[in-house]
Amino acid sequence: MAHNRKTTKAKKAGTTASRARKTGKGSRSGQAATRVFNFDDFFLHPWNDQMKDKEIVDYNFLAFNKPRIVRSPNSAAMQLAVPVRSSDNDTPLSYVPLPSQYESHWKQLCYTIVYHKAMHSALCTLTHSKRPKYQEARNCARSVSAILKYNLYTRGKIIEEIFTKRGSNFDTLPTFDEYIVKERWDLHWVELSKLGKSTGAEYLGRSPFDEDVADALSK
Secondary structure: OHHHHHHHHHHHHHHHHHHHHHHOOOOOOOOOOOOOOOHHHOOOOOOOOOOOHHHHHHOOOOEEOOOEEEEOOOOOOEEEEEEEEOOOOOOEEEEEEEOHHHHHHHHHHHHHHHHHHHHHHHHHHHHOOOOOOHHHHHHHHHHHHHHHHHHHHHHHHHHHHHHHHOOOOOOOOHHHHHHHHHHHOOOOOOOHHHHOOOOOHHHOOOOOOOHHHHHHHOO
């Protein structure tokens, strides 16, 4: 009986050690296991698709004016409203309700889109010239168009999420939260198999307005 009890204890100890190796707990280094991400963990899924020059020229880039403070239609609370207008004829179209804490991040996302659109236009000017670096400029324009397309897709997903919440009070946008963290640590195109080892990945799935996350974002 004593022998059996010792054997059982040994087996339990072996199982515990095995689990520790898999989870990273109880290891000599004291380091946590690498986080494993799956496709379904994310709202945003980047691609390497590029926009053709004509697609960018013909694309209806909506213009978003400076957010203004309005009263929420469903409560006495105040919220931001982002006026939307057509870039073709400056016609007012509607507005996008936006929780106030996202204002600076929204402005940055819109600026990123405008910046890459302007950069693509400038690079295309070089590609149409007879300069020796034509191919280099062409390659850069393709890369910029992929970044532009991804940011347009992201903004569209955020607006879609906002309008699914419309009619109710909300102050969090998980899609936007994910974008903010990925943007800060340049995680947009990191492969899932390598993402867990990347700096900043530990904040994915968290609110960027949590004190520790906000502190890390500001560094």
